[in-house]
Amino acid sequence: MSYRKLAVWMILMMMVWLMGGGCTDTVPAGSDAPGRRAEDVSQPKAPANNxxxxxxxxxxxxxxxxxxxTATLDKPANPVQSAMELLMAGPKNKDLLPVIPPVAKLISIKVKDKIAYxxxxxxxxxxxxxxxxxxxLTIGAIVNTLTEFPEIKKVQILIDGKVVQTLSGHLDISEPLSRSEGIIKQPVKK
Incomplete structure (x- = not known):
């Protein structure tokens, strides 16, 4: 990622962080807060009983x-595609909001060299x-959902098979993006 793109990403993440200022029910990602361990960030679990x-x-x-x-499924043929289908279907939890427009359709998804296209x-x-x-939130949800899989380190979002600069003018998505832990709300450990 170029220096300019990194700077824009950092500025946007700071804006998100500043908008959440004063919230007392979060633990910043990467903090050494008591009770927070690396395994608290869930990864796709190994299949148990299919x-x-x-x-x-x-x-x-x-x-x-x-x-x-989280959703527990009978082991799907393509867990990565299943994850995207779950994301597009919207949340089951009424305290969460969907991030993908309902008319958006997934055309394809493939993983090559640790990048999900x-x-x-x-x-x-x-x-x-x-x-x-x-x-x-839309881009972060796509990227963070897919990077839950250990075989995916970055995500390239395509529109009709083409690389685009942005979805709505604020965040450069012309190159593969890495996971962003800072945007994930962490529960307070009691």
Missing amino acids: KVTITVYFATKDAIYLAPE VNFNDKLKKQNPGGSTNEI
Whole structure:
């Protein structure tokens, strides 16, 4: 990622962090807060009895953070595609909000050299509600959901098979993106 793109990403993440200022029920990702261990961030679990647990990210009610939601499925043929289908279906938890426009369609997804290439129809871009926060949450949910899988380190979002600069003008998605822990709301350990 170029220096300019990194700087823009960092500025946007700071904006998200500042909007959440004063919240007392979060633990910043990467902090050494008591009771928080590395294994608290859930990864897709190994199949037990032909089941797999998949973690998907949706927006919090305040539309500032992402929060995980897990689903246990009979082991699907393609867990990565199943994760995207769960993301597009929306949350089961009423305290979470969907991040993908309902008219958006997943065209394809493939993983090569630890990069997931996720291809949507143009409705992901055209029906995105706009605004920097919505764009960050949509992109963050896609990237963080897919990077739950150990074989995926980065995600390239495509629209109709093509690389685009942005979804709604705020975040550069022309190159593969890495996971962003800072946007994930962490529960307070009691």
